[in-house]
Amino acid sequence: MFKKLIDALKKRPLLDQMISEMEQMLAEAVHMYRPSAEVLTGKRPLTEETHRMIYETDRKINQLQRRIRKQLVEHLIVAPGADVPICLILMSITKDAERVGDLCKNLLEVAEDLGGPLDGGKYESQFGFILKETEGLFQPTVEAFRKSDKQLGHDALEKSRQMAKKCDAVIEELMIDDLPCRKAVLFTLLARHLKRICSHLSNIATSVVMPLHKLDYFDEKWGDIY
Amino acid sequence: MSSSSGFKFWAKRISEGLILLIFLYLFLVSVRLLGDGFKMFGGGFAERLISTTSNPLVGLFIGILATSLVQSSSTTTCTVVGFVASGILSIPNAVPIIMGANIGTTVTSTFVSLGHITRREEFRRAMAAATVHDFFNILAVVVLFPLEIATGFLRHLAQSFSNFLVGKEGLTFASPVKKIVGPAVRQIVSFATGLTPRHAAVLVAVFAVFLLMLSLFFIVKRTKKLALRRAEVILDKLIGKSGMAGIALGCGVTAVIQSSSVTTSLMVPLAGAGIARLDQIFPITLGANIGTTVTALLASLAGDVAGLTIAIVHLLFNVFGILLIYPFRPIRNVPMAMAKRLADIAARSKRYAAVFIIGMFYAIPLLLIFLNRLF
Numbered sequence: 001m002f003k004k005l006i007d008a009l010k011k012r013p014l015l016d017q018m019i020s021e022m023e024q025m026l027a028e029a030v031h032m033y034r035p036s037a038e039v040l041t042g043k044r045p046l047t048e049e050t051h052r053m054i055y056e057t058d059r060k061i062n063q064l065q066r067r068i069r070k071q072l073v074e075h076l077i078v079a080p081g082a083d084v085p086i087c088l089i090l091m092s093i094t095k096d097a098e099r100v101g102d103l104c105k106n107l108l109e110v111a112e113d114l115g116g117p118l119d120g121g122k123y124e125s126q127f128g129f130i131l132k133e134t135e136g137l138f139q140p141t142v143e144a145f146r147k148s149d150k151q152l153g154h155d156a157l158e159k160s161r162q163m164a165k166k167c168d169a170v171i172e173e174l175m176i177d178d179l180p181c182r183k184a185v186l187f188t189l190l191a192r193h194l195k196r197i198c199s200h201l202s203n204i205a206t207s208v209v210m211p212l213h214k215l216d217y218f219d220e221k222w223g224d225i226y
Numbered sequence: 227m228s229s230s231s232g233f234k235f236w237a238k239r240i241s242e243g244l245i246l247l248i249f250l251y252l253f254l255v256s257v258r259l260l261g262d263g264f265k266m267f268g269g270g271f272a273e274r275l276i277s278t279t280s281n282p283l284v285g286l287f288i289g290i291l292a293t294s295l296v297q298s299s300s301t302t303t304c305t306v307v308g309f310v311a312s313g314i315l316s317i318p319n320a321v322p323i324i325m326g327a328n329i330g331t332t333v334t335s336t337f338v339s340l341g342h343i344t345r346r347e348e349f350r351r352a353m354a355a356a357t358v359h360d361f362f363n364i365l366a367v368v369v370l371f372p373l374e375i376a377t378g379f380l381r382h383l384a385q386s387f388s389n390f391l392v393g394k395e396g397l398t399f400a401s402p403v404k405k406i407v408g409p410a411v412r413q414i415v416s417f418a419t420g421l422t423p424r425h426a427a428v429l430v431a432v433f434a435v436f437l438l439m440l441s442l443f444f445i446v447k448r449t450k451k452l453a454l455r456r457a458e459v460i461l462d463k464l465i466g467k468s469g470m471a472g473i474a475l476g477c478g479v480t481a482v483i484q485s486s487s488v489t490t491s492l493m494v495p496l497a498g499a500g501i502a503r504l505d506q507i508f509p510i511t512l513g514a515n516i517g518t519t520v521t522a523l524l525a526s527l528a529g530d531v532a533g534l535t536i537a538i539v540h541l542l543f544n545v546f547g548i549l550l551i552y553p554f555r556p557i558r559n560v561p562m563a564m565a566k567r568l569a570d571i572a573a574r575s576k577r578y579a580a581v582f583i584i585g586m587f588y589a590i591p592l593l594l595i596f597l598n599r600l601f
Contacts, residue, residue: 014458070501071462077495078458 032104042117061101153208167195256437261312263430287591289326294587299331311529354569355497361561366547476513486518
């Protein structure tokens with residue numbers, strides 16, 4: 001449905017602009033996620049510059065969201081009709097993209113509270129894996145959205161589900177562990193933030209594979225309906 | 227783009243352009259037919275029309291009422307152009323009707339604002355955006371109407387412009403458009419032969435009005451479809467930029483769509499949604515006032531120099547209105563303050579919105595016209 005809508009709307013400049021700005025939101029989110037993850041894994045030092053850059057990018061994402069919302073209202077007022085579903089989809093997924101930005105900022109806050117990279121023994125490798133795999137989720141989600149590719153959307157959904165399970169497994173381990181309180185709280189927050197990032201990315205992916213009313217709720221049996 | 231889809235694309239564009247040209251032709255035919263059709267009523271009709279509109283206030287309220295009823299200033303102004311061109315209405319008598327049409331056309335956007343009535347804050351903003359156009363046009367009439375009655379400066383200036391455009395020999399100028407629409411007009415009039423003169427006149431006049439409304443409806447519908455898709459990007463970029471940009475935007479969009487109601491009615495929900503503020507909407511509605519004069523100018527192509535003169539009066543009235551009110555902040559704030567005040571009152575008690583619409587656009591004009599007939 002989404003692909004047909006996108007094709008039908010190709011000649012609508014404001015809508016094209018909104019779709020491209022949505023892609024830009026996701027691209028900016030990657031620019032926030034990568035440095036945060038690098039600080040957590042020790043590949044990048046925790047500096048004022050990184051902090052400033054991430055907060056600046058978050059503001060840029062928020063501005064893009066407000067801009068898309070404004071354009072959505074303008075578009076629906078000027079040219080109402082067939083564009084209502086895609087506009088509602090955009091309204092919903094820009095919220096997800098904005099939340100991803102916020103959560104990337106939260107990842108850096110965890111790193112700042114930890115005072116630098118993760119030093120979590122057995123958790124270090126688990127988080128390292130989740131951080132790497134989650135970064136790998138952004139590109140397929142952007143691609144699935146850009147190309148309106150159902151298969152890519154399915155792949156992104158499946159991967160985000162796996163990551164969410166891994167995050168839950170870490171939290172369960174943390175609950176029975178005897179880590180110092182501060183560390184346990186920060187690790188739990190980290191796992192929670194990563195799970196939320198995956199969930200919001202999967203919400204964006206559902207827009208490619210699910211009908212509008214099923215947005216955010218993936219159900220296999222809806223995968224191939226016409 | 228493949229060659230077959232490229233062919234389809236161009237075939238669609240060419241057919242859309244041709245359909246638009248056909249309706250434009252029918253529009254010009256209808257304007258000419260209006261004059262010719264009403265002329266068939268004989269001298270008595272023209273005398274009655276002139277005596278009724280000889281009171282400028284009555285002419286003004288006829289303009290308000292007629293436009294509020296058909297919800298299209300273009301229908302009123304084009305009818306006036308047709309009447310003036312055929313000589314059944316004089317230019318001095320036509321000017322107040324044109325001014326009234328400017329006020330009457332704002333009823334559509336005021337109606338649109340009622341769509342927000344269930345959400346008080348939204349309604350307050352939408353109502354203010356709709357009525358700022360009403361109050362501006364009322365103010366422009368309050369200033370320019372007495373001036374015009376006293377000096378006739380608008381019609382004199384318009385006369386000079388039309389003389390400049392078509393030359394002093396314009397009185398006998400044979401417009402090529404007139405030549406093109408002539409055969410169709412004669413053909414339509416010939417259908418009424420065999421009827422009594424009065425029945426023939428009624429038939430032609432009714433058909434002319436129907437054709438004018440139909441052609442305008444389709445022209446607006448098609449240009450709206452073609453233009454708005456492109457205009458939304460410009461709208462997005464220009465709203466709130468500057469007063470001049472707003473005026474240019476309103477003028478451009480309206481001139482292409484041929485309907486100020488469409489432009490102003492688009493602004494009302496934008497204001498209701500909080501996307502654009504009242505001071506950002508205001509210049510766009512002023513631009514719409516200028517843009518809408520294109521329709522009467524177009525209609526004047528089917529007539530003579532008198533038709534062109536009254537169409538220029540419409541343009542000059544709107545330009546002077548803007549020049550008098552918009553450049554000076556304290557004066558510019560007056561219609562905005564009035565619109566805000568009315569919107570505040572209407573948001574608190576919705577019946578005041580109904581009182582304003584019924585009173586301003588229907589009851590007062592009707593009462594004045596009725597009283598004039600009595601006394």
